[in-house]
Amino acid sequence: MKSDSFAGMTHTGIALLLFLSLLISGCKALESVTQVGTSLALSQGLISESQAQSINKGATAVAKTFEDITPEQEYYIGRTVAARVVDKYKPYNDEKANHFLNVLGQTLAQASKLPETFGGYHFLILDSDEINAFAAPGGLIFVTRGMIGCCKHEDALAAVLAHEIGHIQGRHGLQAIKKSRVTSALTTLALEGAKSFGKKELAELTSTFEDSISDITSTLINNGYSRAFERDADMAAVSILQAVGYDPNGLVDMLSVMKEKLKPGGLDFAKTHPSPDSRISDIQKHIGKHAQVTSPPTRQARFEAALGKSHHRQPDRRDLKRRWER
């Protein structure tokens, strides 16, 4: 009897509750606030048990996005994306060059908005003439010898790494995963009760995992991110470079060399990134007219000593393989 006569108001009441919860608490707290709201409405007899359940269920589904992927899960996604990258491009096994890249990269990462990730930042050179760089979620970053060849000085290489750190900081890789997969992974997670997964759940989750990895690698390697994400990573790079004391014109210098080297229709940055010219024009809106980067002689010397070889001559692979394996 009561529920019939209150039917019209119930909807208005629920709508108001939801609106208020959004207004006051923002999306993050939507779930718990909605639950408090619905249980209150329920206790007042404004809505039925099944209505309450469906409201709570709806709010839960809304809140499951890439942001619900924990740093720990991001870490496992990143490791597998990285394994896919080194499946396509072999590592360049020069310990000295890779160590230099890691010191430079860590220095930059500390100046980012996300200096701490679950497994930390790690960097590796890929033995390829192709002009490319990749950031796997969680902080595993790769640059090809071809990309290092576009860097005349340390400030330019710092710009390349800072741009990749920008993609990690923005969690762009995770956003390449189709939304339906994120929801399905978190649903399987929710169904799972015991300490370890049952066979069926594990198989289901592994298949979602595999598809998520493919979403990311096809974006990194074939399709590229959106123009907005690339701009975001370039802007992050500029602020990281400035915070450490590098000249953000390093990014412009690198892009100018890249512009000369990229072959139209190439399968590298030509395919996955906006044109160097359009990136340069966006960057210059922030840092002003281009000024030649002047690296202090000691900085230039150490840069050449560490990486000069990587783009001038092919190393003796057997020797380097031994060094890497040691």
Next chain:
Amino acid sequence: MMNINKTVMMIFLVLCLTPVYAFGQQMMSVQVKSGDVRSAPSFLGAILAKVSYGDRLFVHEEKEAWVKVSVPGKKAEGWIHSSALTSKIIMLQAGASDVKQAASSSEIALAGKGFNKQVEKEFRDKNPSLDFVTIDKMEKISVSQSDIQDFLKAGELSPKGGSK
């Protein structure tokens, strides 16, 4: 009818506006494998304590991207970067009821659930040619804070406001 509606709304508003910390000292959880609590809000600060994934820390103060914390049961206070922390509770060994709770709450995260070591293993068994050995080696490359300081100095680099 309108009175009931108004009452609901009032209770609701009060609940929404009640700050969380009113119920006790604010705490946060460590969301990285291992983290450092430092003597100053900077990576230059000396490391006072190591904290691990899931550890709950008392929050005392925030300064830009750094949070002053203390480990329950220990006196010392120190600073940790906010990116190492989450406001969620991380359940390290979740039982069935925790899983149910976590599924309907954004305040709880389960460690070792979802995409985890077990899923990676299953994936590796299906893709035996993938080179995870290289990735393991890559993760082992470590850089110390003194390496970074030497690198900055030798490269004549002066970070804005010191190394953050």
